[in-house]
Amino acid sequence: xxxxxxxxxELERRKTVGIHEETVTNVSAxxxxxxxxxxxxxxxxxxxxxxxxxxxxxxxxxxxxxxLVGCDASIANAFRRIMIADIPTLAVxxxxxNNNTSVIQDEVLAHRLGLIPFKGGxxxxxxxLKWWRRPADESQINNSYYDFxxxxxxxxxxxxxxxxxxxxxxxxxxxxxxxxxxARDIEFCPVGRQxxxxxxxxxxxxxxPDILIAKLRPGxxxxxxxxxxxxVGSDHAKFSPVATASYRLMPVIQIxxxxxxxxxxxxxxxxxxxVIGLEPVTKEEASxxxxxxxxxxxxxxxxxxxxxxxxxxRECLRHEEFKGKVKLGRRRDHFIFLVESxxxxxxxxxxxxxxxxxxxxxxxxxxQVINMVR
Amino acid sequence: xxxxxVKKDEPTAAExxxxxxxxxxxxxxxxxxxxxxxxxxxxxxxDDIEEEEDEEEEEEExxxxxxxxxxxxxxxxxxxxxxxxxxxxxLRYIIMKNPEVEFCAYAIPHPSENKMNVRIQTFxxxxxxxxxxxxxxxxxxxxxxxxxxxxxxxxxxxxxxxS
Amino acid sequence: MSREEYQVPNTGxxxxxxxxxxxxxxxxxxxxxxxxxxxxxxxxxxxxxxxxLERDTPIRCQKCGARVLYKERTKRMVQFEAR
Numbered sequence: 001x002x003x004x005x006x007x008x009x010e011l012e013r014r015k016t017v018g019i020h021e022e023t024v025t026n027v028s029a030x031x032x033x034x035x036x037x038x039x040x041x042x043x044x045x046x047x048x049x050x051x052x053x054x055x056x057x058x059x060x061x062x063x064x065x066x067x068l069v070g071c072d073a074s075i076a077n078a079f080r081r082i083m084i085a086d087i088p089t090l091a092v093x094x095x096x097x098n099n100n101t102s103v104i105q106d107e108v109l110a111h112r113l114g115l116i117p118f119k120g121g122x123x124x125x126x127x128x129l130k131w132w133r134r135p136a137d138e139s140q141i142n143n144s145y146y147d148f149x150x151x152x153x154x155x156x157x158x159x160x161x162x163x164x165x166x167x168x169x170x171x172x173x174x175x176x177x178x179x180x181x182x183a184r185d186i187e188f189c190p191v192g193r194q195x196x197x198x199x200x201x202x203x204x205x206x207x208x209p210d211i212l213i214a215k216l217r218p219g220x221x222x223x224x225x226x227x228x229x230x231x232v233g234s235d236h237a238k239f240s241p242v243a244t245a246s247y248r249l250m251p252v253i254q255i256x257x258x259x260x261x262x263x264x265x266x267x268x269x270x271x272x273x274x275v276i277g278l279e280p281v282t283k284e285e286a287s288x289x290x291x292x293x294x295x296x297x298x299x300x301x302x303x304x305x306x307x308x309x310x311x312x313x314r315e316c317l318r319h320e321e322f323k324g325k326v327k328l329g330r331r332r333d334h335f336i337f338l339v340e341s342x343x344x345x346x347x348x349x350x351x352x353x354x355x356x357x358x359x360x361x362x363x364x365x366x367x368q369v370i371n372m373v374r
Numbered sequence: 375x376x377x378x379x380v381k382k383d384e385p386t387a388a389e390x391x392x393x394x395x396x397x398x399x400x401x402x403x404x405x406x407x408x409x410x411x412x413x414x415x416x417x418x419x420x421d422d423i424e425e426e427e428d429e430e431e432e433e434e435e436x437x438x439x440x441x442x443x444x445x446x447x448x449x450x451x452x453x454x455x456x457x458x459x460x461x462x463x464x465l466r467y468i469i470m471k472n473p474e475v476e477f478c479a480y481a482i483p484h485p486s487e488n489k490m491n492v493r494i495q496t497f498x499x500x501x502x503x504x505x506x507x508x509x510x511x512x513x514x515x516x517x518x519x520x521x522x523x524x525x526x527x528x529x530x531x532x533x534x535x536x537s
Numbered sequence: 538m539s540r541e542e543y544q545v546p547n548t549g550x551x552x553x554x555x556x557x558x559x560x561x562x563x564x565x566x567x568x569x570x571x572x573x574x575x576x577x578x579x580x581x582x583x584x585x586x587x588x589x590l591e592r593d594t595p596i597r598c599q600k601c602g603a604r605v606l607y608k609e610r611t612k613r614m615v616q617f618e619a620r
Contacts (some may be wrong), residue, residue: 033473043471045515054523055579056531066527068520074463075516081460101610106619153607220587226619236620348528353520359517361461365454366510368439373503 003038007229007268015254016329021317029332030070033192057308058337063346067250076247077337078137079369083245085234090118090151090204091126092226092238093132099223102181104214113155113226114238116211117342121202125344130199147192151204151228154187158223159216176218184209186226204228207343240321241350243340251310255302255327258292264302267322270315277305307338441503442491448503449495457490460483465492467510468516475499579606 006014015138018025033042052070058303068076095110102109132149135141157178165175172179183206190198198204214222230258232239258282259267270278278300286297293301316322339347424435455459462480467477469492479493494502568619578587582603582605588598597604 004439029467032470040473041471042473043468043512045512045519049519049523050518054520054527056527059531059535066524071516071520074467075520078460078464086460095617095619097615097617099610099612106615110617111620158531178482202423238396238619348524352524355517355521355524357465358461359514359521361457361515362510362517363466365439365461366507369503369507369510369528371437372439372441 006036007041010274015332017249017332018054019312019314021314025176028076029070033079042242047166051200058079059348061346062341064336064337064351066341066348068247068337070333071335072333073335076337080245080247080337080356082357083242083339083350084240086182086232086354086357087242087345088131088230088232089239090120090129090228090230092116092118092153093231094227096225096227096329097223098225098294099221101220102214102216102222103220109214109222112213113224114236115209115346116186116213118204119207119343120204121197121199124197124202125195127224127232128193129137129150136359140148145227146235147194149229150191151194152183152189152191153204153226153228154189154224155181155185155213155226156223157185157216158221159218172215176216178216180215181213181222183211183213184210186211187232189241201266203314241341241345242347243342245337245339245350247335247337249310249330249332250336252327252329252331252365253304253307254327254329255304255325259295259322259325260293260296260299263321265299266319267302267316270319270322271313272309272311274306275304275310277303279303296338410510417465439463445502447501447503448498449494451491452506454490454492462490462492464513465509468512469494469505471512472505472508474503478505551603578609581606 013026013031014030017027030036031041033040033043048070052068055067055069057065057067094116095113097106097110100106100109104112128148129151129201130148132144135144159176159178162175162177169175178185186206188198188204212279216222231239253271262278264278268278270276281296283297285291285293286295299362312328314328316326317328337351339350340349341347345353403516436455438457439454440453440455442453445451459482463483466480468476475494475496477493480492482488482490492506494505496502496505539561574593576589580586581588581601581603583603584598584601586598586600587609588600588606590596596606598606
């Protein structure tokens, strides 16, 4: 018997992960060759190109939201993992403390400084600055810092009494000078060619100047120097360029039987605002036999307006009135990414860098496999 | 974990290099060797450094793919160093899309070690190594398509939102 | 090493084992109070005033007479990894 090509409904069903009251069904990918007899699901770059598309929802400098439709979970996850762990970023690595008489311990202060995100000129950060490697000979370590692999920062704050404060003043920021040490107190000290790449707007500065580092009282002083190096998130979370990068699958809400009137309003309340809309039943729909709308012309019915806003809380499955009338699911190949950058890279640049990173990894491994075979 | 080193002389600040010592590594998508430098402990590394030096003397990469013993031309296991689920799952998916491949799976023997094993079993038409190479090539093609479509979508979005 | 054989560490007599490879610039003045002629400042426990003390002088704050004195933070530079 010749094999029939799958119908549109069948294709939809294959792509949907079923979400029920207490279970999730049809989770694994099934588009492999030999999974469906007579169908060819082998890798075809042209077919992929035809089916794959990208849609942007938001493209602010440090927060981007876009959809990847038509790729597999393993690929989307690979991109997400690379964005979090493998994109190089500049952060404070070594802190040389000359004096710290504050109540914050040295190591705690150093830890806090490492976590402050910095921004800088794009060309300087991504092209000019290279990696710093610890030299094999430990005594040569002071010769290993060059203008292309280390950025120097300084923090010198001394807290003193403020003579001009009003008597009876209780606010420490007014009573004392420099009582609060903020990230904006960190000075960038360009060395060598760094002033060419990092000047004016491109200066290396904290993304959030109002990050509170420490609090001081008169007589206390913090005086330290910092070295910044490039690193990756897999080494330490301070090097991760994203606050987080995540994706969710596109929700699918199918209304099988009509939901009308008061039920429709209750149905709309089961979802976040904007997911379900209410529309009046048209004369033409009411006249259709078997649709369930007979005799209900003019009443409001529930219609799915924007499933992307849904958070899939499955609230509607908890109510008796909707039993059998609605099917929830998620589209297995539609990934809605949300990339929140910490400020050093732009969100869309992070994704492009992640894709390029995966490509380069595959390229390097290809060479290694040839080496292995030889 | 804080490591304190008491030094008498402050390290000389980053100096401009008249004769630049450039690493061959590019700034983005780094080779794996960079990971070593970052995670080395400050104090106890005298012995480790010697080992590193022997392997990476010429700044060449260590062989990161190995054929595990007991492999035949059509049924082979490979061991990848410094790889994890990121590449493992993606590679497995792409290799499974090859109709000549009978079986493909990846496993990470122990989470403390950065090793990943991939097993490929093929039908008589091709060898396991060819399937692996095809998989890696397909992965690169996929990345190119994603990049192109992403850039187009971004341009369309920027144009649409500015108009 | 028995208790009697212990010797008070001398100035510039070498690196302490915890440092492991950091170079020690022996040229810098470091009076840990052994050789007379170095005045070390301590901080009074009550009034927080800097009290200079020499060897064998009685341990008392000049201002308020408190007998609990704290040592000042070292002038040496300390290095930390920001992790």
